[in-house]
Amino acid sequence: MTAGQAKRAPEVKSALDEGDVTGAFHEFMNAFETFKEANNEKLKQLETRSADVVTVDKVERISQALDEQKQALDTLVLKKTRPVLGRGGAALHDLERKQAFDAYMRSGDERGMRSLEEKAMSYGSAPDGGYLVPDETEAAIGARLAELSPIRSIASVRQVSSAVLKKPFAVTGPAVGWVAETAARPETATGTLDELQFPTAELYAMPAATAMLLDDAVVDLDQWIASEVETAFAEQEGAAFVNGDGINKPKGFLSYARVANATWSWGNVGYNVTGAAGALPATDSSDVLIDLVYALKAGYRQSASWVMNRKTQATLRKLKDADGNYMWQPPATPGSRAMLMGFPLVEAEDMPDIGADTTPIAFGDFRRFYLVVDRAGVRVLRDPYSAKPYVLFYTTKRVGGGIQDFDAVKLLKFGTV
Template identity: 60%
Template sequence: MTEQMRVAPEVKAVPDTVTAAFEDFMEAFEAFKDVNDKRLGEIEEKLSADVVTRDKMDRINRAVDDNKKSLDQLLLKKARPALGSGRDVGPEAAEHKAAFDAYIRRGDEQGLRELEAKAFSGSAGADGGYLVPPETDNEIGRRVSVVSPMRALSTVRMVSGAVLKKPFAAAGLATGWVSETAARPQTDTPQLSELTFPTMELYAMPAATQALLDDAAVDIEAWIAGEVDVVFAEQEGDAFVRGDGVNKPKGFLSYPTIAEEDWAWGSLGHVATGVAGAFKAANPSDTLVDVIYALKAKHRQNATFMMNRRTQAEVRKFKDADGNYLWRPPASAGQAASLIGFPVAEAEEMPDIAANATAIAFGDFRSGYLVVDRAGVRILRDPYSAKPYVLFYTTKRVGGGVQNFEAIKVVKFSAN
């Protein structure tokens, strides 16, 4: 095989199909492995890699990332079926859908007001607005989960109030073994604490022309869902990872971290790489193995690595003692890549590798992180503020935070 055939440094045009995108991604990864093997051979022979090889390595690494990004975008589009296309709905749902359509297209509130009065509902908030039909609400939530890895991996609870309060016993429940007829000794009184997860308001304001709204062929519900899903997902994803808890959910990286050997409830345990801002030169993958086994077995079996694309490009170069790559591409389109046998979730909100950065997380996020959704997405129609456009002030309330501090560990790029 010639060098020209083995290496495809240029990123191809975005493919038209998921299959073609996946094939391009796998081709780029094979080229990456060839050039990385050559780079490692040069380091072993001359103690440093050739500049041309390093440049080619970086170029192909970027090509792998770009092809994966193209594949992800195609999968996202594929996950967006049209709403309301030929599906049977009950009479109440059909009535709500028709009333909502009249409100969005013409600003006619009468139908929605009558439905609220009939249901004794307080759907209109202090600022006005109405809840979208449940079908649209569910579709927005489903699409957001496709885009946001944290929402997809975490536990999601639906609440009707503004705050979810969750009691817990940090020391666990008192238990013991007894015989069938023996007295049951009284256990110690559990020391309960409380975690609170307030919901915060997230908004988007898509705009439409009146001509678009007047066009009967346009599926208004699908248009609204398509306009807000990505922006909601981007805002949520950022907050779930690094939000400070002020008017937004508290991200898991905003909690204090402590060296794993000194870990205590209320903080996340970290495993240091031993070098500030980098992996150690010899056996860099040892740090990844250490963070895997810092997690208890009950959480480890459901654990996932989380990092951004740039960090993933770095760990993609690691090999085991037998020369096998530790990072493996997905087996098929739509599946996750794996690292040392565990799935990898790409979250661009994760920090880059830098001194003291916690650029890699590993954990059972379903046990460790809780997303709290307040039921309902509300829309307020505004035809006045940006004439001739009609604005749709779309809001939802969402909160989040760590619910189990032993279920998530992080890699800290520091000396200790």
């Protein structure tokens, strides 16, 4: 066995690290040849005398390395045969990316991340723009946001790769009519289409870490960054989805034009009034809630939710129906939502308090009403200079939002007109 052959076994994983199935297979076959040579040498020794301990140990080591490489090769082949799902394909889901990201976070070594981003030809992959976190970390952040951000949890969420999502909708449908069986079919009018645009804006957080935290190999930095940014992202999102002005942030549904439901038209959010400035009616207070429920079309009521803040909920919790039953009911199981008139109630602290001419209560199908747009990719830029001895991690994601169906939600205005 030559010196080159003896050294070959420790190198068999190089192609696996590169994600090259063909190269990995050739290296596996070379390792197998090395194994056969070493094992043949051991068998020859056994024919004349007892096998040399060094030879036996060599065979065992090469055999173990061969088993490990075969297992890794099978895993790599399986990854390559899977259909590509979502952004980036399998190459961005492997262990190599996680290891490169961990090295960047702990020590600022960006060589691995730069190489991966260049291979993927990612948008904005320059070091001064930060690097994309592994897909698992991005998914964890998204899952946490869905739990913490009240509007996101009930709205539609769509992931895009561009800066703006453009969604067409029909202002008027095609003309239709009744005709006799043998009568001529005149050409119908063409439906009118318009376009909704949902631009994304940058949302950021900047958690800080100590050198001791980064040196601690037990700490999972992926989970740490997700847990550090979740609350900051959720708070900013929650405020923007309700009251955002659409300038460098999503447009909140309370920032759109509001009109009385009797004169509602597309592009506006309809509302009912309580008939009393800053208060519920003195008598039959619950009737205004019933009227609001039935101001919504039946198709939207099936998946409707109430949205209000905690103070407003405290006010409605005291209401009873005509039979003396409380209209508000507590959650049936831990983790579920309270119910109001049989519909789930979502607490959004950014909703306004009850006051003169405010709209603190929304009711409707938010899945069809509001669209949250996430641009694929959460980026992290490591900054060890600005707050020494701490290391800052400038974490950004791009989010947009706006109304996609103006008829799916109605508001309750505490006023007279």
